Every structure is written in C-alpha cells, then in structure tokens.
Amino acid sequence: MEHVSENGRQKMQLAENSRRLFGIKQAIRCTSLKFHAGQMIFEEGQRANRWYEVLHGTVRTCRFHIDGSRHLTGFYFAGDVFGADYGQYGAAAEAVTDVDVLCYRVGDFSSGPGAPPPEDGKLSILFRAINCAQRYQYIMGHRTAHERLAAFLLCLKQQEGRSSFIRLPMSRSDIADFLGLTIHTVSRTFTELARRELIKIDGRNGVFILDHRGLCDLAGEEDGGVPPAIGGDSDDYPGALSAA
Amino acid sequence: MEHVSENGRQKMQLAENSRRLFGIKQAIRCTSLKFHAGQMIFEEGQRANRWYEVLHGTVRTCRFHIDGSRHLTGFYFAGDVFGADYGQYGAAAEAVTDVDVLCYRVGDFSSGPGAPPPEDGKLSILFRAINCAQRYQYIMGHRTAHERLAAFLLCLKQQEGRSSFIRLPMSRSDIADFLGLTIHTVSRTFTELARRELIKIDGRNGVFILDHRGLCDLAGEEDGGVPPAIGGDSDDYPGALSAA
DNA sequence: CGAAGGGTTGAAGGAAATCAATCCGAGTGG
DNA sequence: CCACTCGGATTGATTTCCTTCAACCCTTCG
The missing domain is CATH 1.10.10.10 (Winged helix-like DNA-binding domain superfamily/Winged helix DNA-binding domain)
Incomplete structure (x- = not known):
C-alpha cells in the first residue's frame, strides 16, 4: 500500500466544448473535457452533481485511509461511466493518462417538463444501487x-x-x-x-x-463509514479554467 | 470459503400484490413479493429484466467460482436496491432471512411516450456504472x-x-x-x-x-470474465407461483 | 554523469489459510 | 427426560502466502 504524500494538483487546463447533443445522446446536455495524466477530476466528499463517461484514456477512482494509505476503487476506460454517486462522491477521480471525458450534469438528467426533483425521482433508486455497490467496494479495500x-x-x-x-x-x-x-x-x-x-x-x-x-x-475511517464532506457545494466546476 | 453443494431451491411461495403506485413511486409499476430464508430470488446469468428494493429483511448476492467456492458481493437491507444490472445478472440473489421486496420491471422504468428503447436510453449509462462497480467487486472477491x-x-x-x-x-x-x-x-x-x-x-x-x-x-472463471448465460429469457417470473 | 522514480528481486517476519479437534444449541427420537 | 445427531461456531497447531525490510536494476532527466 503506497503512501501518497500530496496529490500534485497541477493547474487545471481543460479545453471546454459545451454543447447539446440532440439525438445522439438523448438530448442530455454534456460537456466534453480534457484532463492531463495525474490531474484530479473530482475529490472525495464533493457534492456529486456531475458524472462522467470516458471517451479516451484511463481514469482511476481512489479513497484514502486516515493513515494515508490509498485504495483504488476502479479503473475506467473508453465507454465506462464513473462519478455516478448519490449525494457526494465516495471516491476521488484522477486521470491515469491524458483523458477525454463527457461530463453530464445530474440536474439536467432528471429535469424536464413535470419531472420530479432529482433527489426524490426514480433515478434515485439507481443511484442508491450504485452507492450500495461502492460501499462494499470500499470494505474490500481494507487489507487485514x-x-x-x-x-x-x-x-x-x-x-x-x-x-x-x-x-x-x-x-x-x-x-x-x-x-x-x-x-x-x-x-x-x-x-x-x-x-x-x-x-x-x-x-x-x-x-x-x-x-x-x-x-x-x-x-481507518474518520467516522462511521460515511466520508466527511470536504468539498464545496458550488455548482461550478471546481478550479476549472474556462477556455471559452 | 464455503463450498455450497446445492442451492436448495424450494418451491417458491410468494404472495403477489401487483399494483400501480401512482404518486408514491413515480408511477413505476412494481410488485410486492415475499421470499423465505434461503430462497433464490434470481440466478446469476439470467437476463436482468427486473430489479428490487428491500422492504423488510436481508438479501445477499453471490457468485460461484468453478471450484465451487462462493463469494458474496453484497448484503441488502430495508431501503437498499439490488439486481439493477445491465444485460444479465452478475450475481445470484438469495434471501438471508424472510424478506419482503418490491420488484420493478426494467421495461416499465424507461418506457413512456417517446421514450428511447431501454437498451439505448440514458438510463443505460447508470446501469453501465453499476456494472463497472460490480465488475471490480468481483475481482476483490478472489483470495490469493x-x-x-x-x-x-x-x-x-x-x-x-x-x-x-x-x-x-x-x-x-x-x-x-x-x-x-x-x-x-x-x-x-x-x-x-x-x-x-x-x-x-x-x-x-x-x-x-x-x-x-x-x-x-x-x-476461477468459466470464460473471460463474463459469466455465461444460464438462465432463460422469459419475461415472466421464473418458477413463481401466482397467489392470485 | 549523477540523481530520482519506478520496478524487480532476495531474506525474514507476520498474518491468514489449512488441518484438526472441540464446543454449543437446536432438533429428533427413544 | 435424556441420549443422540447435526450444523454452526470456536479454538489450537501447523503451513502457506503475503508483507516488510532491504538491496539492486533500469530508465529518464537535468
């Protein structure tokens, strides 16, 4: 188990390419983003208001124990989806290689004429299923x-x-x-x-x-299993440089 | 690691209570089912055309290695969701205790006026996320x-x-x-x-x-990671006895 | 050329699997 | 009621495997 001293969080440099993809992606608004190898995509504990699809490259999601040891909860390749957490992100996401991703906003997903609020909608059932899976992934990350x-x-x-x-x-x-x-x-x-x-x-x-x-x-936990909220609640992309 | 000789699949005895829950459950049709401790709810490899929410009791999901050893991928309690797999179930589900569950049909979820087909809809993104998580859960189940x-x-x-x-x-x-x-x-x-x-x-x-x-x-796998399809493709509940 | 980081390999110690025996409670039948 | 059985659970002794500690190799980069 490696002890990672500091996640070298370089200046974020992403080519933004926001657009609406009618027809192709079921009219969900998504944004194309680029990250360089080693860059953080989102942090553990942040409000989970976006999720991502890998277009090209490799992404990893990871959690840290209080002793500093790291546990990766998954690798994501082209076509894989990550960050679809319920409430807040259960793990940070980082680019393993240079990556291109599609970024979906949770609000846009379930919104629409007469749609229920996202927190209470039918989609929440699926998010809860994802959270169940990740909860157990986390337990298996422990060594002894x-x-x-x-x-x-x-x-x-x-x-x-x-x-x-x-x-x-x-x-x-x-x-x-x-x-x-x-x-x-x-x-x-x-x-x-x-x-x-x-x-x-x-x-x-x-x-x-x-x-x-x-x-x-x-x-190796802070509290009873739920990671503490450390990220902000901003709806904007944290630290992102808009290349508009 | 226990070697389970035979999953005693008793006669299924479920009190069916089909209904439409407008308002309460966002008009998704769901069926209330009961299972006794030890009963199989669905098998690994079956077409994943339903998913479940636990109302009362405990459910486990499990996979078997070719050597007969068993690996549980999760426990599910009241409020938890299981069986939300994409394509086919990646693990069997069994009742640990006597359980009451709500059973949702995948088709009913994403259908509606002008809705895309379930296989290609936006929901598939979330199902793929769930599959990613379960793929890795499975790997961690290996011992050496x-x-x-x-x-x-x-x-x-x-x-x-x-x-x-x-x-x-x-x-x-x-x-x-x-x-x-x-x-x-x-x-x-x-x-x-x-x-x-x-x-x-x-x-x-x-x-x-x-x-x-x-x-x-x-x-300990049959083939390259994907469990073989062993279940039927029937849309009806396998072996269920309608208590109408 | 030298330093640094990632990777490989060897030797020693420790944790979990394995092998094996025993305990305990529930259910059964005499 | 008690002896018996059976399955689940606990505990002990031994072996196996992984971690730890340590050294070294290789590539890259200044």
Whole structure:
C-alpha cells in the first residue's frame, strides 16, 4: 500500500466544448473535457452533481485511509461511466493518462417538463444501487481481517441507526464469503475485537458496539463509514479554467 | 470459503400484490413479493429484466467460482436496491432471512411516450456504472494474489477486445492499491505468471496473454470474465407461483 | 554523469489459510 | 427426560502466502 504524500494538483487546463447533443445522446446536455495524466477530476466528499463517461484514456477512482494509505476503487476506460454517486462522491477521480471525458450534469438528467426533483425521482433508486455497490467496494479495500470486519460492522451500524446494537442476520460463513476470509478467521477476529473491548458479542446474531471510535480507528475511517464532506457545494466546476 | 453443494431451491411461495403506485413511486409499476430464508430470488446469468428494493429483511448476492467456492458481493437491507444490472445478472440473489421486496420491471422504468428503447436510453449509462462497480467487486472477491491478478488481467482483456495484447496504462503501484496488495507482490506475481507462460510481459505498460484458458482457470472463471448465460429469457417470473 | 522514480528481486517476519479437534444449541427420537 | 445427531461456531497447531525490510536494476532527466 503506497503512501501518497500530496496529490500534485497541477493547474487545471481543460479545453471546454459545451454543447447539446440532440439525438445522439438523448438530448442530455454534456460537456466534453480534457484532463492531463495525474490531474484530479473530482475529490472525495464533493457534492456529486456531475458524472462522467470516458471517451479516451484511463481514469482511476481512489479513497484514502486516515493513515494515508490509498485504495483504488476502479479503473475506467473508453465507454465506462464513473462519478455516478448519490449525494457526494465516495471516491476521488484522477486521470491515469491524458483523458477525454463527457461530463453530464445530474440536474439536467432528471429535469424536464413535470419531472420530479432529482433527489426524490426514480433515478434515485439507481443511484442508491450504485452507492450500495461502492460501499462494499470500499470494505474490500481494507487489507487485514481486523480492518475488514471493523469496516463491515461500522457499515451495518449505519443501517441500524443510532443504536449500539447490531443485528447480524447472516451466518459467519456468509460474512466470511463476503469479506474474502475463512469462517475461522472471522470467528477469531470477532473474539479478538471482543477481547479488546471494542465490541460485545451477543449470541450468534448480534453484537454491541462498545467503542465506536476505536472501531473507526481500526477501520481507518474518520467516522462511521460515511466520508466527511470536504468539498464545496458550488455548482461550478471546481478550479476549472474556462477556455471559452 | 464455503463450498455450497446445492442451492436448495424450494418451491417458491410468494404472495403477489401487483399494483400501480401512482404518486408514491413515480408511477413505476412494481410488485410486492415475499421470499423465505434461503430462497433464490434470481440466478446469476439470467437476463436482468427486473430489479428490487428491500422492504423488510436481508438479501445477499453471490457468485460461484468453478471450484465451487462462493463469494458474496453484497448484503441488502430495508431501503437498499439490488439486481439493477445491465444485460444479465452478475450475481445470484438469495434471501438471508424472510424478506419482503418490491420488484420493478426494467421495461416499465424507461418506457413512456417517446421514450428511447431501454437498451439505448440514458438510463443505460447508470446501469453501465453499476456494472463497472460490480465488475471490480468481483475481482476483490478472489483470495490469493495470483487469482486477483489473473482476474484483473482478464477484466482488462475484455476491454481490449480480441487482441491478446493488453495495455497497462496504470503503474504497478496503482494495480497494487487497487487489488489490495503491495507493489512487491504484484511484481512477483507478474513474474510468476510469466514464468508459468500464462502471460508475457512487454515492458512496463503491456502484457500478452499467452494462455487465456490457464488464466481463467487460475481466476476461477468459466470464460473471460463474463459469466455465461444460464438462465432463460422469459419475461415472466421464473418458477413463481401466482397467489392470485 | 549523477540523481530520482519506478520496478524487480532476495531474506525474514507476520498474518491468514489449512488441518484438526472441540464446543454449543437446536432438533429428533427413544 | 435424556441420549443422540447435526450444523454452526470456536479454538489450537501447523503451513502457506503475503508483507516488510532491504538491496539492486533500469530508465529518464537535468
């Protein structure tokens, strides 16, 4: 796991080519953008008000743990879509090579005569599905069994609300097959977390979170699974230089 | 990793409650279904013509390697959405507990006056995003470095088309942070795969696939990353008993 | 030419898989 | 009621694999 000291965020230099593509792209307004290798496209935690389609080149999405270690959640090539997050971006996006992308605005997607507001529309269902997938991608990014199980429990706790009790409807075998571990390691790790008084095991199908903060530390997270909002709420492209 | 001999697919017993929810669910037709713990909701490879929202209970999605080992790609609780795949389901869905779900038909989603066909509509962009996420979830389900790298290369090969040459625009460090390994292990594994004559390394940014079949075996896959279509193409609910 | 960054390779230590045994609770039947 | 079985879960001992630490190679660039 590499420790990346500073994401060299060079001056953004993008050739803007805004237009409406009637017929070709179903009348969704999209903007053609260019990024150079290494450039940041959006940051983790920013409001997710755009998403992107790769036309040419390679893009990576990445998250950082509090210890500085980096985890890439995906590579995107020509034809792939990235950044379709719900609410805020769960990972930053950076250009691996020089890239050309199409940038769609979320508002334009679901707007139209009589269209529901974007937050409540039918599209939100799909965004929620994407968020589910990314939530789990994130857990798998953790290296050790302790970190994975801690992240998993924090993820479940989010579902449960504020209660310190977490129901575990699935078997140890399910948890193991999900986290990419064996039931032995899962069981041992549960025991170990209980020994450290981070959790208290309540039968087969439940645990109490005793030390939420400790679990977060172990999982390498700031808080209970949701990355903190660090980006601004501006609707304009952050730091973009309009080449108009 | 558990070896599941047979997915006891009991007689499906679902209380159907078809209706149109105008106003509440944006006029999308959805059906309320019930499944008992352990029941299959849909199979891997089936045509993905429905997706689901959990109302109550827990659902898991899983894939099987050719060696019989199982990998769960996600758990879904009340409010979560699953099955929103593009083309065919990338993983089977099973009820962990007794569950109530809402079942949406893909066709009904994007249909309407003047709507584009579902395969080509703007919604397909979001489905593709979901597929991207799931593709990578699958890779992370592999246990050893050999399996992960093999699955990763096969995934890239899919992008490249039929050529046996794969471009690797990203650094070893990127690959490591993506696969949850160190650059040392990645480098060693590349060398080892080359020694076994499964691949041939071509500089830093390219490899040739010498033994596609061998890589598939190593990755535990049937073919180059895409699960084979095993399900039928019927638009009706497979094996469902209408409780009308 | 020398420095720097990415990549490869070797040796040693540690974490998880594997092999194996035991425990525990639920369900069953005597 | 108790013995028995069965599946899931826990725990211990050993092996395997990956990480870590370290050194070195190669290419690029000033």
